[in-house]
Amino acid sequence: MKSFIKIIDPGYYTSIQDLGRYGYREMGFPVSGPMDYNSFTNANKLVGNSSNEAVLESTLKGPKILFSSSCIVAVTGADVSIYKNGNLVELNKSFHCELGDILEIGVVKKGFRNYIGFGGGIFPEKVFGSYSQYHPITIDSNIKKGQNFLINTINRNLEHKKIKIKKLDFNQTIEVYKGPFWNKIENNLKNKILNSEFKIGSNNRMAYVLSGIDLKNKISLLSTSVMPGTVQLTPKGDLLVVMRDGQVTGGYPRILQVTEDSQSKISQFATGKLIRFKLVNMVCLT
Incomplete structure (x- = not known):
């Protein structure tokens, strides 16, 4: 069932990214896609998605999101505080958000980027075979306050989504x-x-x-x-x-x-x- 999330606050710089836009370099199009491929992949794994589902990629400070229905969510990447209705939830773990829940990703403590995966995926307009945002190929380069984005609401058993995730490597x-x-x-x-x-x-x-x-x-x-x-x-x-x-x-x-x-x-x-x-x-x- 399709539902949506509403962007209350987009954060510092948050964009929608899937694996990228391939086959268009001769037209001058960059690949786009996730900056941190490993964290992107983990976000999708934790919510039971295929490897190419679109996620939100946030930089420095994450977004604040309102849910219109139940959804499995996971946040990966930089060390950051994650709040669901004001209560802390864990990084690199799957959790449920319900109708009316508000998810807020804080300012990173260590690292630079986070990835927010939604069970079933997030669906902006697909352009040249990809959901990845990159202006002027897409209308916007990042998400904006007040925007609604479709998500595919799928009920899944979180017990199957317990995967071991390595800590980020900050060696120089x-x-x-x-x-x-x-x-x-x-x-x-x-x-x-x-x-x-x-x-x-x-x-x-x-x-x-x-x-x-x-x-x-x-x-x-x-x-x-x-x-x-x-x-x-x-x-x-x-x-x-x-x-x-x-x-x-x-x-x-x-x-x-x-x-x-x-x-x-x-x-x-x-x-x-x-x-x-x-x-x-x-x-x-x-």
């Missing part, structure tokens, strides 16, 4: 593969990149900017294809990590590629966090 090490341009940069730049700390600067769903050491260069390139996790080296020495809503081409050297697990990891890091890169070998599946 970010694992990377060599990028297409890695072997073309000077050895002194390679040594600096692999033996230095970088500070996270401005960041959003499009990209993370990393700075902190002198990597100035005069490398000039034509634009080439980039993807989520691509690390580009700018002329002034900053590193740009492309994220889920990032552009599909870039004009800087693609020196590294962040592993999928480390993409999820870095998405839980906020401005000021120090990170280090660790070069790992790409495993080929046969």
